[in-house]
Amino acid sequence: MIHVAVLLTVFNRREKTLSCLERLFSQDRPSVRLTVHLLDDGSTDETSSAVHERFPEVVVLQGDGGCYWNGGMRRAWEDAVELQPDFFLWLNDDTELDADALTKLLRTSAFFADQAIVVGSTRDAQTGGLTYGGVVRPYPLKPLYFERVTPSDRPGSAETMNGNCVLIPGAVAKAVGNLSHEFSHGMGDFDYGLRARQEGFEIWVAPGFVGTCSRNQEAGTWQDRTLPRRVRWQKIRSIKGLPPREWIQFARRHAGLFWPLHWVAPYARVLVSPQRRTK
Known part of the structure; x- marks a missing residue:
């Protein structure tokens, strides 16, 4: 029996969180045991109670609103590592997995003897276009510029990844450790992949897509040039x-x-x- 510890950080997206968990537990997963470690970072929309009621097997940890994505995932990881799982699966609660997503990730990992990080690519639910997944740095003179890797019918190499759906074997986790405490929200996922490569591990994008996840919009962010x-x-x-x-x-x-x-x-x-x- 393969043990996969699933890590999530959630905040005030109750319906998305419940839908994500529903798709997760509906996976085709013969011979796979899931434990889910979910950090609720101070939600005020009754996310925790809804998860307890619908999915009592999920371990719900409580944050104070200051964990954000990276801090929350660190807490979830610390809780899961005590169980010594075979794999850790990062999962965003706005990602809805296809029924064969877990099988696809584990099969790809086995192809690399469970010694590589495997990234699942997500598509937009409306357009079908690539939203998140593995990334590369195509320009040597722009080391902090990243482009997403378009998935194909075979595994594709990546340099690091978005943290929406990522399978990390226990051997990799033991060598690289947890997400860095130096990051609060973003950058932690990219940093982890780059550190893993520095430790000699490869990162591979699983064939095809593993689910849907809408891309965050630039509107209202620092990249929105319509703002003052x-x-x-x-x-x-x-x-x-x-x-x-x-x-x-x-x-x-x-x-x-x-x-x-x-x-x-x-x-x-x-x-x-x-x-x-x-x-």
């Missing part, structure tokens, strides 16, 4: 943007000798780019 510059400046320095102390850690680790230039680049773009006028 001062608003974009506030947003880029927030936890859900590129908080300077965290972004500097990421750049120092992964951008090479000229990391200060790559670190400052997004802040400079916000300061110099004019506001785009809407019609």
Whole structure:
């Protein structure tokens, strides 16, 4: 029996969380035992009680609203590692898995002797286009620029990944450890994949898609050029943007000798780019 520990962080998306769990437990999974470790980061929409009622087997951990994605996943991981599972599965609660997703991920992992991280690609429910999955850095002079890997009918190599659906074998987890405590929300998933490669592990994108997940929109974020510059400046320095102390850690680790230039680049773009006028 293969034991897969599923890790989630959720906040005020009760219906999405319940739908995600419903699809997870509906997986075709012969000879697979799932344990689910869910960090509810202070939801006010009764997410925890709804999960307890619908899925009493799920371990629900409580956050105080300050965990965010990376911190919440760290807490869930700490809880799951005590069980010494064969695999850890990162899963976003806005990801709805296809019925064969887990089988596809485990089959791909077995092809690489369970010594590689396997990434599941997600598609937009309306257009079918790629939304999240594995990524590569196609330009040597732009080490912090990432492009998504389009899945095909065979595994594809990646350099790191979005954390929406990621299968990590126990051997990889033991060597690389938990997500870094230096990140609050974003960057933790990309950092983990890059650190795993530094430890000598490969990252492979599973064939095809494993489910649906709508892509986060740029509207209202620091990348939204219709917003006033001062608003974009506030947003880029927030936890859900590129908080300077965290972004500097990421750049120092992964951008090479000229990391200060790559670190400052997004802040400079916000300061110099004019506001785009809407019609």
